[in-house]
Amino acid sequence: MAMNDTGSGKPGIGLIGLGTMGGALALNIAEKGFPIAVWNRTASVTTEFHAEAGPLAERIVPTATLADLVAAIAPPRAIILMVPAGPAVDDQLAALSPLLGPDDLVIDAGNANFHDTNRRQAAGLPFRFLGMGVSGGEEGARHGPAIMAGGEAADWARMAPVLQAIAAKAEDGTPCADHMGPAGAGHFVKAVHNGIEYADMQMIAETYGIMRDGLGMGATGIGQCFARWNEGVLRSYLVEISAAVSLARDPVGGGPLLDIIVDAAGQKGTGRWTAIEAQNLAAPIPVIEAAVMARNVSARRAERAAGEALYGRAAGKAVDVTPDDLEAALIAGKILCYAQGFAMISAAGKEFSWALDLPAIARVWRAGCIIRSAMLNDMAGALAEDPARNLILAPFFADHLRRSLPGLRRVVSAGALHGLALPALAAGLAWFDMMRTARGTANMIQAQRDFFGLHGFERLDGVKAPHGPWANDT
Structure with missing residues (x-):
């Protein structure tokens, strides 16, 4: 079922973190016709964001608590994290764990280290997980970023209609959003x-x-x-x-x-x-x-x-x-x-x-x-x-x-x-x-390494003599 038509009257997607990038991305999603629920740790930020959303406010559901956010989204849910990379992401995943089911999907769209994304993907989270690099700054997030996703292909396919709709379009009309590969591949490419x-x-x-x-x-x-x-x-x-x-x-x-x-x-x-x-x-x-x-x-x-x-x-x-x-x-x-x-x-x-x-x-x-x-x-x-x-x-x-x-x-x-x-x-x-140099100078380095450590070297003439004459002095 499309995320702009869940059949329940609820949005199918949510977003956590209404800072500069998160707020811009939420507005982009709403503008492209996808209702979205939003939550920020500081409640006043959520209230102000909704009040300033203008005509898009009718597609935005502000929520007061994390539990309210989860309740406001129709399952299977998709929740985008726009929080600082590092421990804040782990804290947010831990807070979501008791609230989400195995078919729900969390997308880390921050500047995560891909090793962290690999670790999180392998950690056995009680929900689906996608790592996603987003480039373009505030302007891109609001009007069309480049998106590099990493994770299971099925999770990408589930989110692709939303992500390709909000992404920038190349001159030939192709959305600048794609699945890079498994686990941390998206954050690595970013x-x-x-x-x-x-x-x-x-x-x-x-x-x-x-x-x-x-x-x-x-x-x-x-x-x-x-x-x-x-x-x-x-x-x-x-x-x-x-x-x-x-x-x-x-x-x-x-x-x-x-x-x-x-x-x-x-x-x-x-x-x-x-x-x-x-x-x-x-x-x-x-x-x-x-x-x-x-x-x-x-x-x-x-x-x-x-x-x-x-x-x-x-x-x-x-x-x-x-x-x-x-x-x-x-x-x-x-x-x-x-x-x-x-x-x-x-x-x-x-x-x-x-x-x-x-x-x-x-x-x-x-x-x-x-x-x-x-x-x-x-x-x-x-x-x-x-x-x-x-x-x-x-x-x-x-x-x-x-x-x-x-x-x-x-x-x-x-x-x-x-x-x-x-x-x-x-x-x-x-x-x-x-x-552009076929014959470089690393032969000198190889000779040096063999001289002080007997590390051996290969010869251009193929002769099997892996050490220089200095080896006889050791």
Whole structure:
């Protein structure tokens, strides 16, 4: 039975947690024609939310207690959790356990660590459980997010009519909501999405830094540059908003708003989880790791000021690159970053025996989410041709890289020469140069390991001599 027609006069779906994201998602669900019951631990929040829902209030049932919420939903119930990741989710699941039956379904739609989702799925909960990554911020939650679900296929199928109705739609009309795989697969894919988000933002910030400190451009000119880039290959949400924030005026002082914002970036931890898990999977994602590092360094304002006082400010406004070089660098960096992210997802599929559909993931990311980009259509096509092939080896993206890599090299070189930090762009270039080198330098590392630990090595000529002559000295 459809959740907007339970036959009982009750909604078939509920939502717990009416914060910014939860409230926006509840309104989205109601707007798409699905009655919904809502509850928040602070009763006044529920009352105010319902009072301010306008015409949608008639599809929203406010409840005063958790038991009231459960009673207000027609069984088999579906309840979406929009509470902070971590212990709060476990507490909420424990509170729901005596109130729900085995056919009821709880959906954790927060930024959960996928290991926690795996644990909860395996814990023998007395109800059905689905882990769901939601991307797009408040605007996405209200008008169309990207949704990445993980759990039993039957539970996804049950929720799909609601989730696909509220999700963003790609240009071809396809809903940006799909089932990623079992257990924590949805939250894992969302974590990689967030890692790519960190990297994309960092690379944009690095090109901004070169324009500001290396070319002497003001915020308005930088904003115009981003706006122009957004009309081409780099068309994406993050480049679009980078233009908007660069062009914004300070309502207090009247100058560029960007110039008076403190240069210390916050984070909620999902990018860090991605970097940690990449190490566990032996999946190299240096651009994302560099972006996480850069955020951590950004928080050390006092130390950075002391460093500048000791060593002097980087020489600026004499960098021999052009805005076209910077655009090329960002194109190359973006391709390299996404290639690393999809390779990490592929590695997770093998490690956890998840049948992750890489083209489907790329399609889900085409709209609604923070990393939505014009490139994702082409990435979905390249991954469909050969999911096992790294994106940098796909002909379409190889052509893009051949054209854009010279610009990336000029930018990274200029940054190094002038002391302008480009950690993410430089990490992407170094990874690419390793990936295009058939004979690398790890033979030296293997010889070193054998010298001090007799770990052995293989020989190119196939001769069975696993140790060097130093082994005879031990």
